[in-house]
Amino acid sequence: xxxNQVFSVPSRDLxxxxxxxxxxxxxKFRLGAWTxxxxxxxxxxxxxxxxxxxxxxxxxxxAFNLTCVGLGGLFLLAIQxxxxxxxxxxxxxxxxxxxxxxxxxxxxxxxxxxGADTLYPWARPEAHTDHLLxxxxxxxxxxxxxxxxxxxxxLWILLGRRMVQRxxxxxxxxxxxxxxxxxxxFDWIMSLEPAWNSTIFAIYGFxxxxxxxxxxxxxxxxxxRRVGLLxxxxxxxxxDLGKLLFAFSCFxxxxxxxxxxxxxxxxxxxxxxxxxxxxxxxxxxxxYLNLVLNFxxxxxxxxxxxxxxxxxxxxxxxxxVLAGHWLDLYLMVLPPVLKGAAPGFGFSEAGGILLQFGVxxxxxxxxxxxDVNPDQELPQAG
Numbered sequence: 017x018x019x020n021q022v023f024s025v026p027s028r029d030l031x032x033x034x035x036x037x038x039x040x041x042x043x044k045f046r047l048g049a050w051t052x053x054x055x056x057x058x059x060x061x062x063x064x065x066x067x068x069x070x071x072x073x074x075x076x077x078x079a080f081n082l083t084c085v086g087l088g089g090l091f092l093l094a095i096q097x098x099x100x101x102x103x104x105x106x107x108x109x110x111x112x113x114x115x116x117x118x119x120x121x122x123x124x125x126x127x128x129x130x131g132a133d134t135l136y137p138w139a140r141p142e143a144h145t146d147h148l149l150x151x152x153x154x155x156x157x158x159x160x161x162x163x164x165x166x167x168x169x170x171l172w173i174l175l176g177r178r179m180v181q182r183x184x185x186x187x188x189x190x191x192x193x194x195x196x197x198x199x200x201x202f203d204w205i206m207s208l209e210p211a212w213n214s215t216i217f218a219i220y221g222f223x224x225x226x227x228x229x230x231x232x233x234x235x236x237x238x239x240x241r242r243v244g245l246l247x248x249x250x251x252x253x254x255x256d257l258g259k260l261l262f263a264f265s266c267f268x269x270x271x272x273x274x275x276x277x278x279x280x281x282x283x284x285x286x287x288x289x290x291x292x293x294x295x296x297x298x299x300x301x302x303x304y305l306n307l308v309l310n311f312x313x314x315x316x317x318x319x320x321x322x323x324x325x326x327x328x329x330x331x332x333x334x335x336x337v338l339a340g341h342w343l344d345l346y347l348m349v350l351p352p353v354l355k356g357a358a359p360g361f362g363f364s365e366a367g368g369i370l371l372q373f374g375v376x377x378x379x380x381x382x383x384x385x386x387d388v389n390p391d392q393e394l395p396q397a398g
Contacts, residue, residue: 088229089114
């Protein structure tokens, strides 16, 4: 070796920014999803040991919310397919990912077999002696109730897969969805308080489901564009999604007011009891907060045209709507289950929320990764 000989080392372009690959991002998502799901199950387990009533109520809320996410994605996909819409082509990947939650939601709903007598008055042994339930137990009994759950989820999953994978059956899905989702709302939520009735309840449930679906699609579209998976999304798509979010927030408020007025002017004691509880108890602040989150704040934030194309404003509005939908469902489930007791937030509520986030990421991310090179680097989109 000659003195002062210099070895040549391959140069590395240090000016080129290093971005994670899809595989690396997927691994982080997977780890985070398992962590959130594990923490959620642990907290729900603690809730079952300390307060079974709260825990089973939150299992119902979590299962119903995941069902709404899955059906929201399918319904959005179905109406865009039947109308021949083209503006939404860049965001269809988000629609196709959401139905992956339906099998998990179905299993959680079936798990309620073990907590049905805790939640539902008609599932208890003394139900046959309750005059308010007379004539209703033909429909409201455990075998028939859980048989309908199996039927609903089988139809939703089979028709949904046909629509997602083959692009067929959108019109059939809409027809089946229209009947089955109405019955599911009556079965799963309204029967928590069999003496209370509302002819508009299913439409109210649909309005919340659809609004939440739009919010999740909007968040997914923005996040996927920013990591480079959907670079073709433009301000035009953001504006369309913002208009949908704004419009159906107003629609939710209209249905909410319609249901409230139906109960108010009919003035039937069995029907006014839940409203009186909301307006004259510790539930009152949550009653008004529900209106603020689902209508007031989104209306103010998205009123201007510029706001509908601003991704930060859209993200804040969407997360506000998601929080509002959770609170709306909380107000539908907990007051009848707790029989007028004061609201609370404990292990069961936190566990249900964490489980929703964990299961959501776990089910949807593989759909986002489909047909994409996992070793591809993803530079941040502007």
